[in-house]
Each structure stands twice: as structure tokens, then as C-alpha cells.
Amino acid sequence: MRHDHLISAAQLSRSDIETVLDRAGEVANDLGASRDSHPGLVLGLCFFEPSTRTKMSFDAAAKRLGGSTIDMGSVESSSVTKGESLADTVRVIEGYADAIVLRHPSEGAAKLASEFVHVPVINAGDGAGQHPSQTLLDLYTIREEHGLDDLTVGIMGDLKYGRTVHSLASALANFEVRQHFISPESLRLPRSVRFDLHEAGAQVREHTDLEPVLSELDVLYVTRIQRERFPDETEYRAVAGEYQIDAETLAAGPDDLTVMHPLPRVDEIAPDVDETDHASYFQQAHNGVPVRMALLEMLLENHG
Numbered sequence: 001m002r003h004d005h006l007i008s009a010a011q012l013s014r015s016d017i018e019t020v021l022d023r024a025g026e027v028a029n030d031l032g033a034s035r036d037s038h039p040g041l042v043l044g045l046c047f048f049e050p051s052t053r054t055k056m057s058f059d060a061a062a063k064r065l066g067g068s069t070i071d072m073g074s075v076e077s078s079s080v081t082k083g084e085s086l087a088d089t090v091r092v093i094e095g096y097a098d099a100i101v102l103r104h105p106s107e108g109a110a111k112l113a114s115e116f117v118h119v120p121v122i123n124a125g126d127g128a129g130q131h132p133s134q135t136l137l138d139l140y141t142i143r144e145e146h147g148l149d150d151l152t153v154g155i156m157g158d159l160k161y162g163r164t165v166h167s168l169a170s171a172l173a174n175f176e177v178r179q180h181f182i183s184p185e186s187l188r189l190p191r192s193v194r195f196d197l198h199e200a201g202a203q204v205r206e207h208t209d210l211e212p213v214l215s216e217l218d219v220l221y222v223t224r225i226q227r228e229r230f231p232d233e234t235e236y237r238a239v240a241g242e243y244q245i246d247a248e249t250l251a252a253g254p255d256d257l258t259v260m261h262p263l264p265r266v267d268e269i270a271p272d273v274d275e276t277d278h279a280s281y282f283q284q285a286h287n288g289v290p291v292r293m294a295l296l297e298m299l300l301e302n303h304g
């Protein structure tokens, strides 16, 4: 993998993805041991939006590599409230850190930040845009369960605002994967994402109901309706609560169906699914640590 920054899943070739996942597999096999490949590493965590998994797993990853982290903290406690620009904020933090993990509500924020600094920037979510490190752990989880070729994946929920969906769909286009997108009409994949998938030759179909396609799926990737991205609360209420699954829904699907979710969930996966063999979303979240360790090692090696 030869990249200075990780901004979009579209950057990642099949070979890039396989290289990161292979290394993540090695890391995962020995996660209990201190890897210590990067003593002295300081990772900057800049989260302009809330996070549990992404922030904590990058924090854990840096520490398990022998490094440490510095955290901008909440927007409210930072000098962003005094009007500091994103460009100035990251230019300051590059003096304190060897790499920056950035989450921001604006699409394109990570790309912009990467143009102002000389340390690697990892996009940890830019509005409704991309979340490529999530995609790497999603692919790692899928590969562990089913491999990554000759696969049928259903992606359901908020496909319009779900950045994990945009990144995952793009990355899956590198593999022999049939992609089924299931959503209300108002939350279809954005036209630009559909266009890119078409250009990539991806095998894509869109549906408004899960039922007709459920029996074909190897993986069902469920997403939360991204309430915080709706410009209008009434629009959110019109679709909230649709596309929920429970153990009974899944009884009509394949026995080896893997159910994934980037989390956090609200009500789209009923708790009774947790007790089934289908549920992979907590393991998926746990996979964030070895995958992000591998990713950090590789970006830092590229950066020299």
C-alpha cells in the first residue's frame, strides 16, 4: 500500500485491501502481546463529532503499537469555539503528532486537512461522505466469515447519509461481490455513489424490501438511520423505525447469514438477534483494533 493519507475507500485497490487485512490477521493472532513496533508514536485524535468505537479503537491501536495518543477533546472544550479554522487546527496538531485521525461533520474535511499537513491524515468520518478505516474492519470481518469473492451482500437502511455504506460499497467493487441495496426511496444511495459503482463495474441492485432478496444473502449489513444528518426532523420521522430486523426476520434467511452493523444501533436490530449465530457486529467492532494497528503501521512506514 503506497498512500500518505487514507481519505476515501476509492483509494484502495484490491491489493491494498488484502495487504492491510493480511497484516491485521497477523496482529490479531498475537493481540495479547505488546507489538511495540512504534515506540514513541504520538497519534492525534481530532473528533469534531461524537465517537466511541473509532476513537477508542485508534487509541487502543496506537497504545498497542507502543505509542500514545493526544486528544483534541470535545469541540466545546477546544479553541474551535473561538473560531479557529480546521486548516489552522490541523497545522498546529501536526507539530504535536506523527499522524492525525480526523472526524468532522463536513464532507471533504479530511481531504482538506490532508492538504495542509505533512503527517498522515486518516479520515474517521467526514459528514455523509466516507469512513474508510471502518470499511477495512468491515472487510476483515466479512473475509473471516465468508471470504471476499463470490459473495452476495445486502446493505440496508440509510444509504443516503450512511458514510460507512459509501465506503464499503466502493471497496466491495474490487471483489466478485453482488451488492443489494435495500432502503426507502428517500434514502437511496446518492447518485454520485451509484455512478462510481457503475463505472467500477460493480454488480448492483436496489430494493425497497428485504424479504425478496434475504434468501440470497451471505451478509446483511444493517445501518442506523442517521438522524443527525436530516435537514428536517419530519423527514426523519417519516422513515424512522422502518427496516428493523429481529430473530424471526432472519429465520427466513440462510442459516449461515452474517449480520453486521457499524454500530451504534438504535432499533434496527432487535436484541434477540444478539443471541443468534448471525450476530457479528460486536466482533466486527472488536476487529477495529487489529485492523487499525495494521493500517497505522503501514501508513507510518509509507511516511518514513
Ligand code: CP
Binding pocket: 050, 051, 052, 053, 054, 055, 125, 131, 134, 262, 263, 264
Ligand atoms: N462505527 C463507528 O464509526 O462508530 P463510532 O461513531 O462510535 O466511532
